[in-house]
Amino acid sequence: MSRIGNAIITVPEGVTISVDEANVVTVKGKKGELTQTMHPDITMKNEEGVLTFERASDQKEVRAAHGLYRSLVNNMITGVTEGYKLQLELVGVGFRASTSGQLLELALGFSHPIIMEIPKEVKVSAETVKGKPPVVTLESHDKQLVGQVAAKIRSFRKPEPYKGKGVRYVGEQLRRKAGKSAAK
Numbered sequence: 001m002s003r004i005g006n007a008i009i010t011v012p013e014g015v016t017i018s019v020d021e022a023n024v025v026t027v028k029g030k031k032g033e034l035t036q037t038m039h040p041d042i043t044m045k046n047e048e049g050v051l052t053f054e055r056a057s058d059q060k061e062v063r064a065a066h067g068l069y070r071s072l073v074n075n076m077i078t079g080v081t082e083g084y085k086l087q088l089e090l091v092g093v094g095f096r097a098s099t100s101g102q103l104l105e106l107a108l109g110f111s112h113p114i115i116m117e118i119p120k121e122v123k124v125s126a127e128t129v130k131g132k133p134p135v136v137t138l139e140s141h142d143k144q145l146v147g148q149v150a151a152k153i154r155s156f157r158k159p160e161p162y163k164g165k166g167v168r169y170v171g172e173q174l175r176r177k178a179g180k181s182a183a184k
Helices: 060-081 143-155
Strands: 016-019 024-028 033-037 042-047 050-055 084-091 096-100 103-107 114-117 123-127 135-140 166-169
Touching (some): 042 060, 050 060, 060 143, 084 143, 096 123, 135 143
Antiparallel strands (some): 016 024, 042 050, 084 135, 084 166, 096 103, 123 135
16 A cells, blocks of 8 residues: 555645646646656546545556656646755865856866756756855756756766765765775
């Protein structure tokens, strides 16, 4: 029995949800519009602002999809009402970030700057405060897209375990290593 799949979703005001014949869910809100194709064996019922999800059978694949699609629709509703925000900090000497429109330019200790074009659905900003590492902020209504862009930026220079230099999420805890011990 899926606990997540059986949980109800209360639809906030200002959000419209529709399902077409091809089992495609469309969620519209003040921040934007998102669509998701659902599993054919999962049905969604919208009764007076309360969403419930039901599955057609108890096969393993259908049980897994039950909770998955309930979570995806819940994330879509949260995205179009509140939006999602991720922050990355660049820890290292000489690490810099700057933006111009949808282009993000990163200086991460390589011989050349890394220039990345950010999708138009994601709003990007870079902030540098003296004495603190530069922070890149990503905001969008699509949780999956924000996470994907943040993971791509982080992959350019992952935090290393000895000094902690690299691109990390704000508040991320790193497992540090001691390094070499000095010879006697």
